Amino acid sequence: MNRATKHLLFAAASLLAVSAVAGDLKIGIAEALTGGAAQYGVPIRNGFQLAADEINAKGGINGNKLVLVVEDEQGKKEEAINVFKKLIFQDKVLMIFGPTLSNSMFAAGPVANAAKVVAFGTSNTANGISEMGPYIFRNSVMESDVLPVTVSTAVKHYKIKKVAVIYGNDDAFTKSGYDVFKKVLEDQKIPVTTTETYVKGDVDFKAQLTKIKATNPDAVICSGLAEEAATLMVQARGLGLKAPFIGGNGFNSPKLFEVSKTAGEGTFVGSPWANTNPTPANQHFVAAYKQKYGAEPNQFAAQAYDAMTIAAAALKSIKVTGNVANDREALHGALPKVSLSGATGPFKFRQSVGKDGKPAGYDADQKPFIYVIRDGKFVLFTGK
Amino acid sequence: MLEQQLVNALTLGSVYALFSLGFTLVFGVLEVINLSHGAMFMAGSFAALTVVTRLKAPLAVGILAAMLVSGLLGLAIDALILKRLRARHAPHLIPMIATIGATTVLTSAAQGLFGVEVQRFPDELLPTREFIFGSVHVRALELAIVGIAFLLMTTLFLVLRHTRQGRALRAIAESPKAAALLGINVEGLFLATSFTAAALGGVAGLLIGLNFNSVTPLMGQPILHKGIAVVILGGMGDIRGALFGGLFLGFAEVLSKAYLSSQMGDAVAFGLLFLILLVRPAGLFGRVLERKA
Numbered sequence: 001m002n003r004a005t006k007h008l009l010f011a012a013a014s015l016l017a018v019s020a021v022a023g024d025l026k027i028g029i030a031e032a033l034t035g036g037a038a039q040y041g042v043p044i045r046n047g048f049q050l051a052a053d054e055i056n057a058k059g060g061i062n063g064n065k066l067v068l069v070v071e072d073e074q075g076k077k078e079e080a081i082n083v084f085k086k087l088i089f090q091d092k093v094l095m096i097f098g099p100t101l102s103n104s105m106f107a108a109g110p111v112a113n114a115a116k117v118v119a120f121g122t123s124n125t126a127n128g129i130s131e132m133g134p135y136i137f138r139n140s141v142m143e144s145d146v147l148p149v150t151v152s153t154a155v156k157h158y159k160i161k162k163v164a165v166i167y168g169n170d171d172a173f174t175k176s177g178y179d180v181f182k183k184v185l186e187d188q189k190i191p192v193t194t195t196e197t198y199v200k201g202d203v204d205f206k207a208q209l210t211k212i213k214a215t216n217p218d219a220v221i222c223s224g225l226a227e228e229a230a231t232l233m234v235q236a237r238g239l240g241l242k243a244p245f246i247g248g249n250g251f252n253s254p255k256l257f258e259v260s261k262t263a264g265e266g267t268f269v270g271s272p273w274a275n276t277n278p279t280p281a282n283q284h285f286v287a288a289y290k291q292k293y294g295a296e297p298n299q300f301a302a303q304a305y306d307a308m309t310i311a312a313a314a315l316k317s318i319k320v321t322g323n324v325a326n327d328r329e330a331l332h333g334a335l336p337k338v339s340l341s342g343a344t345g346p347f348k349f350r351q352s353v354g355k356d357g358k359p360a361g362y363d364a365d366q367k368p369f370i371y372v373i374r375d376g377k378f379v380l381f382t383g384k
Numbered sequence: 385m386l387e388q389q390l391v392n393a394l395t396l397g398s399v400y401a402l403f404s405l406g407f408t409l410v411f412g413v414l415e416v417i418n419l420s421h422g423a424m425f426m427a428g429s430f431a432a433l434t435v436v437t438r439l440k441a442p443l444a445v446g447i448l449a450a451m452l453v454s455g456l457l458g459l460a461i462d463a464l465i466l467k468r469l470r471a472r473h474a475p476h477l478i479p480m481i482a483t484i485g486a487t488t489v490l491t492s493a494a495q496g497l498f499g500v501e502v503q504r505f506p507d508e509l510l511p512t513r514e515f516i517f518g519s520v521h522v523r524a525l526e527l528a529i530v531g532i533a534f535l536l537m538t539t540l541f542l543v544l545r546h547t548r549q550g551r552a553l554r555a556i557a558e559s560p561k562a563a564a565l566l567g568i569n570v571e572g573l574f575l576a577t578s579f580t581a582a583a584l585g586g587v588a589g590l591l592i593g594l595n596f597n598s599v600t601p602l603m604g605q606p607i608l609h610k611g612i613a614v615v616i617l618g619g620m621g622d623i624r625g626a627l628f629g630g631l632f633l634g635f636a637e638v639l640s641k642a643y644l645s646s647q648m649g650d651a652v653a654f655g656l657l658f659l660i661l662l663v664r665p666a667g668l669f670g671r672v673l674e675r676k677a
Contacts, residue, residue, distance in 0.1 A: 169647065196641075196646040197646045197647050198646065199650075201602075201605070201606035202606070203592075203596040203598060204392075204395075204396050204399070204596070206392040206395075206396075206638075207389060207392050207393075207396075207637070207638040207641035207642055207646070207649070208641060208646045210385055210388045210389050210392060210642065211385070211389075211641070211642050211646075213385070213388075214385040227502055227598070231596060231597075231598065234597075238514065238521055238523055239388065239521050240516075240519075240521050255502075258504060259504060259597055259598070261507070
């Protein structure tokens, strides 16, 4: 092949590429891909990518391909605002997923809302996110939605009269989990025999557990990360403390069983997602994620995967005209009507009310799953 | 509940004592606060873990690997860093800072080699036997830790008191210059001490890694802080001090968690430490150093 032919072919290919672009559906992804929040942001990005690739492999949406414009907001408020502006005004995306942290959403969300572009958070669990305006969406379930169900289910099952509480008091995540538990216990009028704490790096919990055992609780509520929680349960059984555990979101990790083995039997945990959920949608997601990324997916990847599926369903229901402003508005109108069953189970939106009393953005209206640990595995609790 | 808490305190105290033995030995002989002792502790754990999981070797080989790898690392730090600083008569603070550097290098290397996630020993290697006396539960491994802490302490103490090498070491502790004049191989004994102390740290790391079944590159950090307190409390450089200081800290921590509040554990333990040092500034077994001319 001579040089000129090559050039010609190249030009033809470019022309073809350009004509394909006309039907692209550009979706902005603003997640923390570097920095401390990257441990959440990266699985989230992977979840989006996996869903988009699957949709495109099946021919896209009404013949149009999903194109992800991925930007790193570094887990910083200022950067999230910059990235949002770039995606909205320069890349002219139809909608934006992200940012990773609630703090960043509070900063960047209003930018999208003012520009009438949907900002869809998949990992923002703080109160007040969706109240910012009608263009703010999220499918992340808050701990305050999950823990009351976990506690009341366990209380009913074990006929619990009183509980002991233990939590890590120097970690924002476990501390906020404790705060929610505390409120739930007050609301459900369950007496607490003793409240114990530990700090990060502790590996010996025997003093606290011996004390808990002496107060003879019907269950032990624990807000801790999986590693600590597992060691804690092993030591509890070693001391002859037989009461079942009730765990916070930190328990939702396969790591729990690597150490605890059978020590965690009977533990109740609530979660927006669990990797062992046997529904075909979830099993497909878990297998596909593992195959593509060579790692176990987590809750954040699952929520991102579902969010992309939700957006795709909304896009399928509208007619894309190519006029960005009109398409954005049509998508905004179609999103709240989506209800489907994904990796995290049946999902629909619930409109929230803004500070001014007017209808605002949309939260997840999703039931948490309650799991009980049996034979060293999370088993969906079915009332028995 | 009291009996169980006393057993808890004894095991936690023995963990602290085991860690502090090598730490205090180095200080007693070299007069260096060797902050890389936490890294020796971690290295011992990883060495044993690697040998038992990759080579499928029995636990006894793992113990040897822990002693050898940590010991050699300790030797290397002495030969590459501390020896040079000694030769230049660097002030006390300098070797301490240098060992912080060595720690950073070693923990970063471990993170690169083994990753940041927690590693575990295989189940079949874990001694799971448990003894129950009335309302008190003790695991075999905990008894072993208590036993080994006392055994090593006694052995070290006897070696220092009654052997030729021990007398030489004590002479060095008294004055390295005078010891050298008496024909003692000071540099050789410095190296031997660094090896022994690091090897002890490695064994401590292995036992404690086994006990909590958790091995991470950063596992040496929290215990290093406690170890410093133990050594100061017991009397810098005193072997008995490491044991009693360790036990004291263990009991103070556990009993304050048991009878006051678990938020108060460290506050009470370190508050008591402060009070004791007010009364005995050199620690439980330490002598107040008279400034050598």
